[in-house]
Amino acid sequence: MIKADVIIIGSGIAALQLAVHLNEDKNVRLLTKSKLRLSNSYLAQGGIAAAIGVNDHPSKHLTDTLEAGRFHNHLEAAKQIIYEAPSLIRDISGKGNVFDMDSNGEFSLGMEGAHREHRIVHSGGDATGKNLSEYFIEKLPPNLKVEEDSFAYELVLNSEGTRCIGVKVKRQDESQEIYYGNHIILATGGCGQLYKYSSNAKTVTGDGIALAYLAGAEIMDMEFIQFHPTLLFVNGDTKGLISEAVRGEGAILVDENGTPIMEGVHPFKDLAPRHIVSQTIHEYLKNGSQVYLDITSIKNFKNRFPQITELCEKHGVDLTKGKIPVVPGSHFMMGGIKTDLIGRTSIPGLYAIGESACTGLHGANRLASNSLLEGLYQGKKLAEWLNTVQQDPIEIEVSNHKKGCQRSRKLPDIQEIQEFMMERVGIVRSEMSLKKQKKWLEQFKLEEISSFDHFSISELTKIFMLFTANLITEAALQRTESRGGHYRMDFPTEDNERWLRKSIIQQKWEMEKRYEQIETALTT
Template sequence: MDKQADVIIVGSGLAALQLAHHLHSSYHVIILTKTMIRQSNSYIAQGGIAAVIDKEDSIHSHVEDTLKAGRYHHFTEEVGRLASEGAGAVKELIASGFSIDREADGQPSLGLEGAHSARRIIHSGGDATGRYTVEHLLERLPVNIDIIEGEMAYECILSKDRSTCLGVKTKNKDGMIRRYWAPHIVLAAGGAGAIYPFTSNQPTLTGDGIAMAFRAGAEITDMEFVQFHPTLLFIDGATKGLISEAVRGAGGRLVDENGIRIMDKIHPLKDLAPRHITAYEIYQTRANGKSVFLDIRSIPHFEEKFPTVTALCERNHVPISKGLIPVAPGSHFLMGGISTDSNGCTTVHGLYAIGETAHSGVHGANRLASNSLLEGLVYGRRLADFINSQVAADKKREETFGYKEQMKNRLAAELSREDLQTRTMKAAGIIRTQENLASHISYLEDKGFQKWINSGLDELNIENIEKVYMHINSYLISLAALLREESRGAHIRTDFRTEERNWYGKRIVQTIAGIKIRGGQHERDQIRIHA
């Protein structure tokens, strides 16, 4: 059964809900989520929202911290807008009734996290800021918003000449296909953390939005930059969930099994060094055969300050009373994604992207802690303003593009999720080499990369579509990592150990038509954006 709307949003995280809130009340808006509305990375986010609301802080300082953490691989103007508009967005959120954690005198309780030079992290419910923020927006969701759960958006419906996105196809667990049509299709489906064996992400984060856009012909940028969170709870060879960076901000220290502090001699900020540095040191310590722990014995009233972490440890039989939490790094955030302009427009007319699915240029080579929820608030609002300003689109149907071949379930069933995770970690994990990357790319090409991007997916079930999308994202990340012959931010090459001047400002842009390496001071102008 087909459905028509004014705006269709794929995804249900903070960016999606913020967008829905600010769209004009006359629009019929449909939010599509392949699981449940509360099963998003935003909902489980333990960190807070970075914003300049303290008079002792400054926008300039927030911008500088963001640029340093991301190794100056940003659209600098966009970073400035993120910091300045973000402060206003957070104040607007508080004014709408959002309850933030406060000190005894009523002033906001501002936390400190890695690579920040000032206390500017706003929390709600201690380490449950994501859940509290999403619940706040859900409680106030306008009546013009319809939420449809349990349907996976898996393919963009394109005009016959493939220049315009007209809608999306979805599939439920029973295999039923539906088509949703709208002049504005927004991808806000999150990142691709599930392609790695250890991740802080929901297991459903298989890079759907990025793969959909790539197959539709959109440009994909900076996929080599995958942030690994330093501290995931690590039990019996598996990660069990995130240990918020705010724990280190409150005084937690990383130690090896002998009690020796890992970060003291590595970086001036010690345990609050940028995430790529901290994750690397933990990885190296573990590679040398030593277990790593987060020492929380100096943090008073830990259970009160970090109820989510406490509950996670209790569920996994890790006694908080001993003060040592076993940790290991895992994939956390994708700085790359679908190329967008300042408003969230992609290079395909009618198709937009916001949140972690998008490459907005604000995170550079390594995202600054707590800038992700801020990005969702800012770009959700900004895209709403853009769509609200557009002339009402004609809703007539056009003749659409169709794939000549449909991929068969039996071929997709041969793909292994677990094998891909292991191979991706070896090739494009925390440490990368030319040999491992080239080998993994050849493996993916032999498995059928061209078929994954040139065949329809109507005959596949949801599990097999996810596996195809995981393989596509693994390819995009690995190829970009192979091409970038330097180490910068979260991208670490043992065969190219330093930041190279000739790679400064250059971006690797991938489409189904080929690869472009862009550079210079005017990258934004060189990206063809359809308004």
Template sequence: MNHIKVLIIGSGIAALQLAKSLGRHIDVTIVTKSDFYDGNSCLAQGGVAAALSADDHPSKHYHDTMVAGRKVNNKKAVEFVTKEAPQLIEDLVRAGCEFDKDQAGSLELGLEGAHSEKRIVHSGGDETGKRIVHFIAKQLHDNVKIKEKMFAYELILTKQKDTCIGVKVKLANGKIQSLFADYIVIASGGSGQIYSRTSNAATATGDGLALAYIAGAELADLEFVQFHPTLLYTNGKAHGLISEAVRGEGATLITKSGYPIMQNVHPLKDLAPRHVVSQTIHEYIQKGEQVFLDIRNIKNFSLRFPTVYTLCQKAGVNISHGKIPVAPGCHFFMGGIKTDLYCRTNINRLFAVGEVACTGLHGSNRLASNSLLEGLAFGERLAKWLCKYGTSNKELNDAKNCSTINHAVLQKHVNINELKTRMMEMTGIVRKKHQLIEQKEWLESFGIEQLLDVNFDLLSVEETTSIFMLVNAWLVTTSALYRTETRGSHYRLDCPHENNEVWLNRQIVRQKKEIVKKGENNEFIEATVVT
């Protein structure tokens, strides 16, 4: 048995910010199921939002975040993050992280959808996520151990099942290890791969969410899935993300004939909130019309957006014509493991940070460039909490303290390609009650409850991943069925308008337990329970 002080599952920006901010005196182990840099953080083309200009203020950033999230955000979370944003950027600059600058030598601030001011800082054009992740990784001290190709598949709980004391991992050679720690942090990212069209890395299969759910952690807001408007889309396949910053630089969405599709849809036109743009593109595609991103008025496109340029080259798209074929696809999960503002879950010693967590920051639709910001802000906040309170607990690394699980046998396998296609069609951007019911019944035909009790020790990584993806799909679909209104990231055809009476409602999901929770602030006054 190995014992660790802080064990982090995942290696994205939130995980690295946490590990770096803990300092040299705390032993940290990061486990990641693939290579260290294989994740969504390194794919993030957009920048980091922060109120840095003389014309801007955190209160404006707060307002824009609330409006994008359709006011079901946790106000305290939004206030904390928007206030911290300028200092976080200043700290990175002071430490030596390079950001793009204007001719005067000041930070160049970009504009993205639903922002009222230019406040997006970039690094290397559209390589912001990659560059910040690599920069923070270089700052890690020798107290941080990195373990690659370790697949975390089961949380280890005490007999009372109220405290997490470790995690089971499977190595590349199939061997199993039990890693015990004083504090376990899930920072494993989102679940984009449960959809057929996604901007997410291949590793984003929702492992952390499934781990937490099976262990009995509370989840929240799972119906809120953001679909990015512009994925490069050719021959019926999505090839990756076309950053919103491209539209911020003046690109417009047009049909094959050249009609600007956002002209009469929203006052902000092509920079409207993501759900508005995604739904508009979706409508045109449903009518059989292809949609393009017109980049002809952007000078030096290949230099300004090197990642997008390379993406187009690999997909065989010639940008000299000035048009990039696009379609919306799954991009970000606003919901996740329910935490407070210190990243604590309802299970003792289990924390969650980054996209896998749900603080309520994003509401029903994340504001552009708030995702890397979220990882930076809460990674540092959790580090401060652990440094202050994380030294007095006794170790619980005795295997005798572990709970036992009654294992079932895997009865039926799911076709992952079919799952992904059905999720895009049935639990996608536009939703209908009867389709959600049909999808839920199809998912439950695999025996969700039985799957949760399968002996994962005996399964391969691929088989376990399939189960985790199925569980994620069921959680999202079930939550979407209970959200009987259009809200933020999705559109309900049977209820096309937002219902002011349910603005303050928040869905809490917890395995096999009937509960109704009140949020820590009065904004979340009720909870719909999905079990």
């Protein structure tokens, strides 16, 4: 039994930002199921969206976020995060040489899909996540102890079942440990590896969402899964992400004959919102046509995108021919554990930040490069709050409502889970495919599992994948419309009532923008 003030589960940007901003008088443990540097954040290529350009303004950034999110966003949450983005960037830049700058010493700003302005701050060209993670890792305080290869498999509640006070962990040798803490933070990322094609790290299998759900926390918007349009596709398999920044620099999507595929589909063409581009590519693939990124218009591609160049060359793609084969794959989960802006869940003592959390920022479809932004915001805000909150003694006596050990039925292979999710709950869905997946999931009788202690890490990974897959499938069945990352071929349009909501949000936001313009004019 180990006690700590704060227990952080995960090692992405949100977790690291939290860790470096906690007061050093706190005893902090950071648990990660694999290695410190193995996370989606570390793999992130594109950058961080922030309205810091001369012609940009947070109101423009917010408008783009709402439109990409198909007006399913939580307006106030989105506004608070986006308006703080410039200060978050400047705070990091003022403490270290992290971001790429232009010849005038200003931030070098990139363009990505569904943005109306160049506002993507990046580092090392396409190594933003890696460089930012290393920046934080170097600043980790001495009061923090990192424990790798620690698989969190159950949240511990108090005897009344009203507060989270700890987490059960398995090591690689299957030994078990219980960590007790005043504050338990889930920063475990999304669930990209539930799908056959994914840009996510191999460890991102929805564990944190399943843990929170099983503890009784509120989960929301699980039907909204973003499929990134461009994953490198070689020999029938995906090999990694080709950042949207490549299209931002001028690359276009073409079929095998060199014909542009986004012409006439959307006014933004290749920089349309991700769900539109992914659905378009999906149609071409379904009809037997391969899709490529034509990069011939990008000068000095290797210098601008060194990591992507290395990835392509590693897998035998000849960049001198100017075409990169791509397919869409699962990339980001807009839903997750319902939280407020600083990460508090419906269970006292339990928090979620980063992709595992659902603040309402992203709505039905995340705007490119808003993910690292959300992690930076929540990590810092939660740290500031934890630094001021009074800590009560940890109650070690725990609820013992689970009896015995009833193992589940035979579990499927991970590849089978991934293939069925891609086929039935993927880019294009229908009532028939979703019900088929629901019936397949029901055979494993997950609800009959009364204890997780005696399952291996491998078995627990599959069990959590199945729980999370069921949450997505159930939510997708319930939403009888298409919106953002959720496309139902049997309900291909957005619901009229939701368009009314859009209208109300737009009117309110246009009014706020006009007031801001007046205030700006008066002060200048």
